[in-house]
Amino acid sequence: KAGVTQTPRYLIKTRGQQVTLSCSPISGHRSVSWYQQTPGQGLQFLFEYFSETQRNKGNFPGRFSGRQFSNSRSEMNVSTLELGDSALYLCASRRGDNTEAFFGQGTRLTVV
Amino acid sequence: AQSVAQPEDQVNVAEGNPLTVKCTYSVSGNPYLFWYVQYPNRGLQFLLKYITGDNLVKGSYGFEAEFNKSQTSFHLKKPSALVSDSALYFCAVRGRDGNKLVFGAGTILRVKS
Numbered sequence: 001k002a003g004v005t006q007t008p009r010y011l012i013k014t015r016g017q018q019v020t021l022s023c024s025p026i027s028g029h030r031s032v033s034w035y036q037q038t039p040g041q042g043l044q045f046l047f048e049y050f051s052e053t054q055r056n057k058g059n060f061p062g063r064f065s066g067r068q069f070s071n072s073r074s075e076m077n078v079s080t081l082e083l084g085d086s087a088l089y090l091c092a093s094r095r096g097d098n099t100e101a102f103f104g105q106g107t108r109l110t111v112v
Numbered sequence: 113a114q115s116v117a118q119p120e121d122q123v124n125v126a127e128g129n130p131l132t133v134k135c136t137y138s139v140s141g142n143p144y145l146f147w148y149v150q151y152p153n154r155g156l157q158f159l160l161k162y163i164t165g166d167n168l169v170k171g172s173y174g175f176e177a178e179f180n181k182s183q184t185s186f187h188l189k190k191p192s193a194l195v196s197d198s199a200l201y202f203c204a205v206r207g208r209d210g211n212k213l214v215f216g217a218g219t220i221l222r223v224k225s
Contacts (some may be wrong), residue, residue, distance in 0.1 A: 004155075033212065043202065043215040056211040088156055092213075098163050100146055101213060103155040 001024065006091050012061060012110045016065035018079040021107045025072050025093030030053075032074040034066060037088040046089075049074055081111045114139045116205050118216035125193045127225045133188040135203030135216060144206040145186045146213065147177055149199045156202065162186060173197070193223045 005024040006021055013019050027031050034046040045058040049068035066076040072093070088108050092101035115138045115154055125131045137143060148156040161170025177188045186203060194217045203216040 006155075026214050031211070035213075035215075042217050043213075045212040045214070050211075058212065067193045072142070092156075097211070098144065100161045102158060105155045108153075 004091055004093050004102055006104035006107050009015065009105065009109060010108045011025055012112060013081050013082055014112055016082060017081050018077060019081060019109060020075055020077045023074045023090055023091030025074070026102055028074050029093035029095050031094045032072060033092045034074070034076050035092065037090060037106070046076065050093045083111050086111045093105060114205050114207055114210070114214040116150045116203050116214055116216035118203055118219045120219050122220040122224050123220065124222045124224065127195050127223050128192050129190045131193045131197070131221065131223070132221045133201050133221060135188065136184050137186060137203070137205040138184060139205050139207045141208050144208065145179060146204040146206070147171065147175070147188050147219045148204065150202065151199050159188070195223050195225050197221060
């Protein structure tokens, strides 16, 4: 079956712009989480959505937001981009609370 | 608060030798524990998990991990390393009352032929 799909794979944006990243979870998975990966901070949790509701949020500024649609697809948005937002953004989906998360290939965002 | 420690930035082993990648965790209550592997410019691939039951968990590609509650450890092991096992390995924990994964800093595994 198809895995977690993230689009686009690569993005280059200018400081001050905004960006939207997309994630399609594995069919039947209702939980979608987002993580930021940087060399300095490692893997950090952004937020998790379940049935279109945000269940948990990490310690990121309000410029980072997300949503989930009725088909479980999710988007995250970063507004007023800063150089420090350059990172690999990973989306993960899982079927239930006691199951493993499956990750997409990520979106590599570069802010110049 | 949950936390994960991977004390070794890098582990070097010779092909054919056993390997161990260490992980210790801190979480309230009983944990869900996971190992993931990441190859360059790729996402994370799931290797194995501990939810409940046997302390020795077997996963993909011949990897296994042992859950030790008293030592709060979940070390990743493989009896015979392959060059293709060279990658970045992450240990992660999720509390039973939470929905987020907390990752360790990662350990680079280098297997030399």
